[in-house]
Amino acid sequence: MSTTTPARPRPSAPGSTPAGERKPGGRTSGEGRMAAMLLSPTLLVLALVIAYPLISAVHQSLFRESSGLDENGFVAQGETFVGLGNYADLFVGETGARFLNALANTTFFTLTTVALETVLGLCLALAMNRAFRGRAFLRASILIPWAIPTAVSGLLWRWIFQSDGIANNLIGSEILWTAEGFQAKAAVIIAEVWKTAPFIGLLVLAGMQIIPEEVYEAARIDGAGWWRQLGSITLPLVKPTLLVAVLFRLLDALRMFDLPFVLIGPGKRSVETLSMLAWDESNQLRYGSASAFAVILFLYVALVAIVFVKLLGADVAGTKEVRALRKVGRARKAKAV
Known part of the structure; x- marks a missing residue:
């Protein structure tokens, strides 16, 4: 009677993954290639609309428009390579004063x-989250300012802040809101808060909607009042959504241009921002310094975003949820084994 010896499995090459076996990351090589193919159009578009303009701005900031006489005595204009000269000019002279003010x-x-x-926005979210008659009308009316285009909103508030406008009639005084001074800053702040506070309110309301009602019922049974529920339940559970909303508003406010431009006007030192300064330089055909202002603004926005995410833990990309799901998946696999 003959016996057969089971064949030993052939050893795989070092570093290779057997067919059908998943990599430590949880995906096969075929899935990785498919993911790269699906993401390639998006990455190409991002490279065209983000990477190329950024590289072009950095390159342009190293040059400066110059004019003079050539060897034949004719006027010659062109660009001269100045290296970091445009960046050095940001802190000296009249350009430096405008830059620091902006x-x-x-x-x-x-x-x-x-x-x-x-x-x-938090107050608006709390108001929209309550159940009462007419809540739908309140939500629609609160979101109207955010839906209005910024240029239209600037013209609307410019009409309100005229010397004979509604604002001066209400306070019984004649303030030049659109002239130089702190009143121009106040006008921009009022118009900006009126327009974009509903944005934060909308995001916070979405975070409040996913809080289970059973949590509030248990708190009421334990004798917790409204303020205790707000501090112990609502704010801690809505904190991730609130941090993301604040981060989005920070990045948007750092690039402020259209509202002060339409409401107050260009060339006003009291409300001139970095975006307005870059626009003014490019309008004067000084593209090198305008690109330098734009690059500095980009670095400023990137620095604020990194610091905000690292210090306050705003989970913009949802990495915390992905890590938690992976941890749960590994725990389930361990239990099954």
Whole structure:
């Protein structure tokens, strides 16, 4: 009687993955290739609309428009390579004074408007989350300012802040809101908060909608009042959504251009932002310095985003949820084994 010896499995090459076996990341090589193919159009579009303009701006910021006489005595115009000369000019002379003023205005508008919008947006979300008759009408009316285009909103508030406008009639005084001074800053802040506070309110409301009602019922049974529920349940559970909303508003406010441009006008030192300064330089055909302003603004926005995400833990890409799901999946596989 003959016996057969089972064949031993052939050893695989070092570093190779057997067919049908998943890699440590949880996906096969075929899935990785398919994911790369599906993402390639998006990455190509991002490279065309983000990477190429950024590289072009950095390249342009290294040159400066110059004019003079050539060897034949004729006027010659062109670009001269100056290296970091445009960046060095940001801190000296008249250009440096305008840059520091624009940087201060941008930071002031960002901090002030985002802080007010966060408080007001949270209040709007709490109001829209309550169950009462006419709640749908309240939600629609709150979202109207955010739906209005910024240029139209600027013209609307410019009409309100005229010398004989509604604002001066209500306060019984004649303030030149659209002239130089702190009143111009106040006008921009009021218009910006009125327009974009509903955006934060809408995102916070979406976060409140996913909080289970059973949590509030258990808190009421334990004797917790409205303020205790707000501080112990609503705010902690809505914090991730609120942080993402604040981050989006920070990045948007740092690039503020259209509202002060339409409401107050260009060339006003009290409301000139970095975006307005870059536009003014490009309008004067000084593309090198305009590109330098744009690059500095990009670095400023990127720095704020990185610091905000690292310090406050705003999970913009949803990586925390992905890690939690992977951890749960590994735990289930371990239990099954």
